[in-house]
Amino acid sequence: xxxxxxxxxxxxxxxxxxxxxxxxxxxxxxxxxxxxxxxxxxxxxxxxxxxxxxxxxxxxxxxxxxxxxxxxxxxxxxxxxxxxxxxxxxxxxxxxxxxxxxxxxxxxxxxxxxxxxxxxxxxxxxxxxxxxxxxxxxxxxxxxxxxxxxxxxxxxxxxxxxxxxxxxxxxxxxxxxxxxxxxxxxxxxxxxxxxxxxxxxxxxxxxxxxxxxxxxxxxxxxxxxxxxxxxxxxxxxxxxxxxxxxxxxxxxxxxxxxxxxxxxxxxxxxxxxxxxxxxxxxxxxxxxxxxxxxxxxxxxxxxxxxxxxxxxxxxxxxxxxxxxxxxxxxxxxxxxxxxxxxxxxxxxxxxxxxxxxxxxxxxxxxxxxxxxxxxxxxxxxxxxxxxxxxxxxxxxxxxxxxxxxxxxxxxxxxxxxxxxxxxxxxxxxxxxxxxxxxxxxxxxxxxxxxxxxxxxxxxxxxxxxxxxxxxxxxxxxxxxxxxxxxxxxxxxxxxxxxxxxxxxxxxxxxxxxxxxxxxxxxxxxxxxxxxxxxxxxxxxxxxxxxxxxxxxxxxxxxxxxxxxxxxxxxxxxxxxxxxxxxxxxxxxxxxxxxxxxxxxxxxxxxxxxxxxxxxxxxxxxxxxxxxxxxxxxxxxxxxxxxxxxxxxxxxxxxxxxxxxxxxxxxxxxxxxxxxxxxxxxxxxxxxxxxxxxxxxxxxxxxxxxxxxxxxxxxxxxxxxxxxxxxxxxxxxxxxxxxxxxxxxxxxxxxxxxxxxxxxxxxxxxxxxxxxxxxxxxxxxxxxxxxxxxxxxxxxxxxxxxxxxxxxxxxxxxxxxxxxxxxxxxxxxxxxxxxxxxxxxxxxxxxxxxxxxxxxxxxxxxxxxxxxxxxxxxxxxxxxx
RNA sequence: GGGCGGUUAGCUCAGUGGGAGAGCGCUUCCUUGACACGGAAGAGGUCGUAAGUUCAAUCCUUACACCGCCCACCA
Numbered sequence: 013x014x015x016x017x018x019x020x021x022x023x024x025x026x027x028x029x030x031x032x033x034x035x036x037x038x039x040x041x042x043x044x045x046x047x048x049x050x051x052x053x054x055x056x057x058x059x060x061x062x063x064x065x066x067x068x069x070x071x072x073x074x075x076x077x078x079x080x081x082x083x084x085x086x087x088x089x090x091x092x093x094x095x096x097x098x099x100x101x102x103x104x105x106x107x108x109x110x111x112x113x114x115x116x117x118x119x120x121x122x123x124x125x126x127x128x129x130x131x132x133x134x135x136x137x138x139x140x141x142x143x144x145x146x147x148x149x150x151x152x153x154x155x156x157x158x159x160x161x162x163x164x165x166x167x168x169x170x171x172x173x174x175x176x177x178x179x180x181x182x183x184x185x186x187x188x189x190x191x192x193x194x195x196x197x198x199x200x201x202x203x204x205x206x207x208x209x210x211x212x213x214x215x216x217x218x219x220x221x222x223x224x225x226x227x228x229x230x231x232x233x234x235x236x237x238x239x240x241x242x243x244x245x246x247x248x249x250x251x252x253x254x255x256x257x258x259x260x261x262x263x264x265x266x267x268x269x270x271x272x273x274x275x276x277x278x279x280x281x282x283x284x285x286x287x288x289x290x291x292x293x294x295x296x297x298x299x300x301x302x303x304x305x306x307x308x309x310x311x312x313x314x315x316x317x318x319x320x321x322x323x324x325x326x327x328x329x330x331x332x333x334x335x336x337x338x339x340x341x342x343x344x345x346x347x348x349x350x351x352x353x354x355x356x357x358x359x360x361x362x363x364x365x366x367x368x369x370x371x372x373x374x375x376x377x378x379x380x381x382x383x384x385x386x387x388x389x390x391x392x393x394x395x396x397x398x399x400x401x402x403x404x405x406x407x408x409x410x411x412x413x414x415x416x417x418x419x420x421x422x423x424x425x426x427x428x429x430x431x432x433x434x435x436x437x438x439x440x441x442x443x444x445x446x447x448x449x450x451x452x453x454x455x456x457x458x459x460x461x462x463x464x465x466x467x468x469x470x471x472x473x474x475x476x477x478x479x480x481x482x483x484x485x486x487x488x489x490x491x492x493x494x495x496x497x498x499x500x501x502x503x504x505x506x507x508x509x510x511x512x513x514x515x516x517x518x519x520x521x522x523x524x525x526x527x528x529x530x531x532x533x534x535x536x537x538x539x540x541x542x543x544x545x546x547x548x549x550x551x552x553x554x555x556x557x558x559x560x561x562x563x564x565x566x567x568x569x570x571x572x573x574x575x576x577x578x579x580x581x582x583x584x585x586x587x588x589x590x591x592x593x594x595x596x597x598x599x600x601x602x603x604x605x606x607x608x609x610x611x612x613x614x615x616x617x618x619x620x621x622x623x624x625x626x627x628x629x630x631x632x633x634x635x636x637x638x639x640x641x642x643x644x645x646x647x648x649x650x651x652x653x654x655x656x657x658x659x660x661x662x663x664x665x666x667x668x669x670x671x672x673x674x675x676x677x678x679x680x681x682x683x684x685x686x687x688x689x690x691x692x693x694x695x696x697x698x699x700x701x702x703x704x705x706x707x708x709x710x711x712x713x714x715x716x717x718x719x720x721x722x723x724x725x726x727x728x729x730x731x732x733x734x735x736x737x738x739x740x741x742x743x744x745x746x747x748x749x750x751x752x753x754x755x756x757x758x759x760x761x762x763x764x765x766x767x768x769x770x771x772x773x774x775x776x777x778x779x780x781x782x783x784x785x786x787x788x789x790x791x792x793x794x795x796x797x798x799x800x801x802x803x804x805x806x807x808x809x810x811x812x813x814x815x816x817x818x819x820x821x822x823x824x825x826x827x828x829x830x831x832x833x834x835x836x837x838x839x840x841x842x843x844x845x846x847x848x849x850x851x852x853x854x855x856x857x858x859x860x861x862x863x864x865x866x867x868x869x870x871x872x873x874x875x876x877x878x879x880x881x882x883x884x885x886x887x888x889x890x891x892x
Numbered sequence: 893g894g895g896c897g898g899u900u901a902g903c904u905c906a907g908u909g910g911g912a913g914a915g916c917g918c919u920u921c922c923u924u925g926a927c928a929c930g931g932a933a934g935a936g937g938u939c940g941u942a943a944g945u946u947c948a949a950u951c952c953u954u955a956c957a958c959c960g961c962c963c964a965c966c967a
Contacts (some may be wrong), residue, residue, distance in 0.1 A: 028927065091926065214964095223965085241967060254967095289966065297967045306965035368966080418962065421895080423965090516962085530900065554962070584915090585908075591897060591961070594904060598916055605929040612927030619926070668906080668914085683926075761933095768933040774922045799924090814910090845911070854947035861911060863948095872910085 028616075030611035032574025032604075035714045040154055045604055048733040049159040051092075051099040053505035060091035060098040061509035063490050063539075064160055065522070066168060068107035069125040069146035070114055073156065075548040075556065075595055076515060078582035082221040083663050084513050084543060084691035085158045086583070089712035091510075093737040099506070101493055102160035104147050106169040108482045109136055109203055109375045109553070114403050116439070131436050131477070140436040142169070152567055157575045157715045159497035159733070166493045168485045169439070176492040177485045178442045178455045180533065185453045189394060190431075191444075192451065194386045196308040197303075197430050202378040205693050206387055208481055209427060210520045211378060214369040221366035222351065223294060225359050226253060226270040226280075233358045237262070237270055237282060240293025242368050243303075244354070245347040247272065248328065248335050249321040250280055252299040254310055257284035258293050262495065274353040275336045286309045300855060302332075302384045319395050327379055343381070388432040388441065388478065395528040396423040402537050408527060408629050411543045412589050415516060422520050429525075438479030445474050490538035507534055509599045511541040511661075516591065519544070543661050546586060569600050576714035577603035584671065584711055586664035607717050610710075613679050614721045617699050624696050627727040633695040633744050638789060639685035640698045641746040642753030645744055646677050647793035648740040654709050655737070663713075670709050678706060683758065688796045700725045705738040741878035752812050754798075756790055759816040763798035766821040769831060777801045781820040783808040794819070817880065823889060832885040840880040 043049065053059075062084050067077075115138055116126055126134050149164070184190040198207045219242055227236035237253055250272055253830075257264035262282070269279040271584055280299075287310055290296055301311025301318040308339040319332030328338045328346045340345045354360035371380045400423045402408050403416060410416040432441060440771060444452045444460045446468045454460035461471050485492070494503040508530070514523060523542055529536035549555055557563065569578045571575040580603035585593045617624070630636075636644070652672040656791060657666040682702070686695040704725045711718040711732050722732040729735050767778050780800045782791050785807035796804050808818035849855055849867055856864055 026926095029929070239967080243967080287965070288939035292966050299967095304965080304967075306967070309965075366966095388965080412897095417895080421963070520963095585905075589897085590905095594896080594914085596904060601929075602915060607925095608929045609927065616925080664906085667901085672914090679927085680931085684931095764932060765934095768921075771921085774932065775924055817934095842911075847909085849948085852947060856947085858947045859910075867910075 019368065021203050026615055028612065028615075030574075030608045030717065032576060032607065033571070035720050036157065036575050039156070039716050039719050040157065043159065043733055044154070045175075046731070047163070048129040048731055049100070049161050050163050050720055051097060051161060053501045054097040054825070055505055056540070057095065057097040059506055059510065060088065060096040061506045062088055062100050062511055062513065063493065063509050064100060064102040065512075065514050065518075066105040066166075066486060067149045068106050068110055068491065069104050069142050069167070070110040071149045072081060072326065073149055073152035073564055075564055075582070077153075078566055078578060079548055079586060079593060080513055080545040081153065081158055082156070082579045082582055082716065083543070083586070085160075085579075085715075086663060086666075086712040087511065087513075087658070087661075089159065089715065089733070090737065092733070093708065093711070095504070095736065099164070099516060100158075100160040101164055101166075101184060101506075101509075102150070102153075102162060103166040103168065103489070103493060104150065105486060106142065106167065106438060108433060108435055108479060109205070112435045112437045113203070113375070123834070124454065134436050139169075142167070155567065155570055155575060156406050157579065159715065164493070168482070168489075171273075172495070173485060173492045175455070176441050176488060176496055177439045177480065179497050180453050180488055180529070181442055181480070181484075182453055183533075189391045190388060191391065192386065192388050194384055195428075195430070196305055196382050197385045197387050198373075198380045199324065199326075199383040199385065200373040200376055200378055200380055201324065202376045203373065203435070206385065206430050206432065206466060207373050207375070208430050208483070208521075211374045212371045213374045215327065216367060216369050219289050219366055221293060221368075222354075222360060222361045223362040223364070224273065224298075225361055226273060226298075227276075227359070228268065228270055228275050230271055232815060233273075237265065237296050238294045238361060240297045241298055241301075243347070244350050244850055245328070245338075245343050246303045246321065247298055247350065248298045248338065248346075249302050249319050249333060250298045251301060251311060251316045251319065252280050252314065253296050254285045254288050254299050255282060255296045256288040256290040257286065259290045261290075261295060267749060273359040274350060274357055275334060277336075279333050282662065283310075283314050285313065289387070305377040305382055307804075308384075320384055322381055322383065324383070332674065350802075358849065364563050387430050388443075388476075390429040390431055392426040392428055392528075395532055396524075398425045398531045399423055399524060399527045402527060402531060405490065408537045408542060411541060415519060415542070415544045416549045418516075419519055419524055420660070423524060429481075431484050432476075432797045433481055434477075434480040435479055436477075437487060438482065441476040441478050442482060443476040445476065447468050447472050447474075482524060483521050486522055487529045488533065490526055490530055491534050491822060496533070507538070508536050509539045511543055513543045513545055513661075517545060518546045519583055536823060541661075544591075546554060546590045546593045548582070548593045548595050551594050553592070553594055563599075564595060564597065569597070573600045574607060575714070576607055576716050578603075579603075580667060580671070580714055583663045583667040586667075588660070588662045588664070590664075605677065607714065609675055609679055610717055610721060613674075613683055614703070614712040614724065616683060617696075617703055618737040620696050620699070620722060622696050624700050625726055629697060629700055629729065630701050630743055631697050635694050636698070636744070636746075637685075637694070638749050638753050638756070639688075639793065640683055640694065641744070641749035643678065643698070643702055644743050645745055645747055645750035646673065647738075648743070648745055651709060651738045651740045658712070665714055670706070674706055674710070678702065681753075685793055686798060688792050701743070708732060708735055708738050710733075723747075746806040752790065756793055759794060759819055760797045763794070763800060763819070763821055766823060766827070767798070770821075770823045770827050776801065779803055779822040781805040781822065783815045783818050785809075785815045786812065786819070790816075799801075817877065820884070828888055829885070832881050832888070835881045836878065836885065838879065839874050843871060843874045843878060846874065 021268055088098050088100040102214055117127060184301055198212060202208045214645045221240050221242055222244055223240050225236045225238050227233050239253060253270060265282050266284045268282050271279050287306060297308045298311055301316060302309045302320040303322055321335055322330055322343055323329040326343045328335050330339045338349060345561045351360060365513050373380050403420060442453060442455055446464055450468050452464045453458045454463055460473060464473050465471050483655045490509055491507050494500060496503055526538050554560060554562060577600050581599040650669060653669050654666055686699060704722060704727055707722040708720040772778055780802055782802050782804055784804050791802050794800060846867060
């Protein structure tokens with residue numbers, strides 16, 4: 013659009029407001045059409061690979077993608093411009109639990125359960141759903157300008173990835189790192205599946221701590237041991253009372269039996285265990301190994317039986333022990349009934365209000381029930397050790413560093429990972445059972461049949477119905493997407509990747525597991541840098557949630573303000589050490605204004621009467637004005653700073669740096685300065701050169717507007733996407749001239765300030781007495797920028813700084829007097845401060861030399877300035 | 893209970909061992925040939941509290957208060 017306007021020679025016909033909706037989708041389509049995001053492995057260039065954390069197939073873009081995915085896009089685009097073999101590898105996760113939940117809900121609307129459909133048809137339906145409705149998030153990512161290599165997109169359920177998963181499972185099994193066993197697991201009754209420890213969320217609840225007496229004799233309910241519990245419904249499965257071995261209150265009772273109320277059908281022993289806290293409750297605790305993790309450990313230590321009374325539907329079951337009238341009651345209903353009965357029988361002594369935390373399932377939100385169950389596990393200790401070593405010797409590091417301690421602590425205290433799930437959508441375990449119950453683990457059914465025939469003499473196999481935890485397949489993501497176990501070029505060139513960017517909430521679920529599995533199967537860490545990006549909250553610091561109604565949809569922001577604006581608004585708020593962003597829509601509006609500023613600066617450049625040069629070249633160095641040299645020096649410094657900041661993953665400061673350069677340096681000063689007549693010959697070249705460079709610096713952050721503007725300027729190549737990153741060595745550096753320009757800026761500000769005090773209309777010229785030793789070009793800029801008429805007066809001071817300081821503003825005597833008096837007052841206080849400081853012997857003796865010298869210089873400068881102002885004040889009072 | 897962040901202008905946040913910053917909001921002026929999604933000039937802060945280190949502390953140390961996050965087997 014801009015380019016066409018340029019050719020038409022009528023840029024002023026362009027609208028004054030930038031319209032991202034007209035630009036963004038069009039440019040994205042072109043980029044994708046030309047395959048600018050696609051790369052092949054090229055060993056001749058350094059790789060820069062980022063594996064996209066695969067969003068759930070059920071997922072939709074949210075603000076968090078702004079803080080995590082936008083930075084990945086920034087890095088990939090930046091490294092591509094640096095000429096590296098840069099590729100961002102995308103994909104989608106099959107999100108077993110979430111997808112299954114969607115489908116089950118869908119079926120329910122049809123009055124069906126998944127069993128009515130059968131596994132095969134259910135899985136078929138899940139595939140259909142994933143293909144048609146799923147992956148919509150990829151479209152949203154396109155709209156946000158994210159540029160991963162779509163041709164390489166992978167789905168965790170793809171056959172290649174599933175077969176990699178089976179390979180990993182089989183190998184770990186053969187190495188003895190995967191086993192099947194009956195352990196206490198977290199059961200999610202509403203999802204009807206296990207949940208791993210890392211997927212639990214603890215919620216504080218107000219409840220009660222009930223004191224209950226277990227009697228020594230059925231005949232005397234008043235004589236017994238008092239325990240405290242928050243979960244009376246589990247007492248039906250109690251197998252013991254535990255006390256601390258050195259608790260004097262109970263020591264003589266250890267070994268005795270008590271009756272188990274309220275049924276009083278069996279007795280349980282009192283045992284001693286160090287894990288009991290004598291300070292808590294009554295110091296005696298009921299032990300229910302089948303329904304509590306700590307009790308399970310105590311039960312194991314004491315060889316206690318482990319009856320269950322809560323079944324998979326979270327109802328009371330009498331399969332193991334008598335449960336009397338409570339059979340089949342819901343767990344919470346049972347609690348009420350049991351409490352009532354205990355009360356009636358005199359065993360309930362007290363109900364004390366108590367705040368406690370319950371484990372809930374992250375996915376379903378249901379209260380998780382610890383249950384004994386036969387499941388598959390990964391032995392973690394052996395895998396964790398190398399992952400810890402890799403962190404400790406620096407092969408992986410965290411940004412910010414502090415997250416490393418989180419990772420370390422988790423790995424040090426790691427527990428076995430329950431990987432079997434009782435859902436149908438996902439990678440089915442490559443495990444078969446013979447009629448005798450022998451396990452056969454193999455990558456394919458044929459192989460399993462052969463093994464079974466050879467080892468057990470049967471071909472009658474039943475496959476384990478369970479599927480693997482979704483995180484099992486994402487744990488091998490950095491190499492499974494490169495074609496592992498095949499020895500592909502991709503695998504050879506692109507493993508390991510260069511950085512992982514993700515939210516802090518999945519350091520355990522995903523990051524640590526990728527490191528462990530990467531080390532185990534590829535013998536190298538999957539990425540050296542782990543960048544933990546901040547979580548986005550609302551402006552009040554609350555999590556965004558549907559129930560609060562404070563969710564901001566990034567797609568709506570992109571619609572309203574443009575994807576570039578959305579990206580800038582998030583990036584500018586990121587801080588290297590920050591762990592949260594409080595998002596306010598006003599930041600997006602501000603970024604939209606920024607883009608509009610860029611648009612209008614471009615309109616100005618395109619509308620220059622002299623037209624733009626064909627090629628992007630700078631005029632000879634001698635032709636450059638002060639302002640040119642200043643902006644080029646500032647550009648050079650901006651390029652260097654941007655590079656440093658992006659290399660450090662400091663996206664916030666990088667965004668801030670280009671933002672300030674564009675607005676406060678280029679637009680506010682340089683563009684204004686080019687309106688002076690003197691620039692006619694060179695300005696179009698310098699303006700378009702600097703603007704071209706600025707657009708390239710901006711491109712990783714705001715890909716659309718930078719491309720649109722860049723294409724309209726003199727440029728090399730087809731697209732900014734593959735343009736080269738600006739090189740500061742391509743243009744002259746003249747710090748001295750740049751400094752002269754900053755002296756001019758201060759003078760302009762001083763004059764403008766006076767103008768305001770005089771109350772001049774913005775267009776009315778003020779008259780300035782400018783010393784003869786201020787060079788003509790500088791004086792001309794002063795006249796332009798301060799809207800002034802220049803009268804030359806006698807040379808004053810030594811050097812440009814002093815000469816400019818001597819510039820006088822002609823103004824009514826009263827205004828000048830007030831102004832000078834204010835200045836005198838300010839200068840005196842500064843001089844006073846400096847004198848006191850330098851008069852302090854301790855300061856002069858102990859402060860670093862340059863600090864003292866600087867202080868002296870400042871003091872001298874203030875004194876000179878004071879002398880000048882006082883002279884001016886005196887001159888004012890003398891009769892003309 | 894343990895660990896980690898945070899506390900700076902009305903709001904959201906930068907920042908630094910040596911004279912407190914931005915954006916938004918607010919006040920005044922300005923529809924000047926890029927831009928009112930703009931320009932210019934301003935007002936506004938004892939940098940959470942208290943001690944300590946230092947010639948010098950908003951910055952370093954300690955304690956405390958409040959807010960937030962993570963971890964943990966308080967039954």
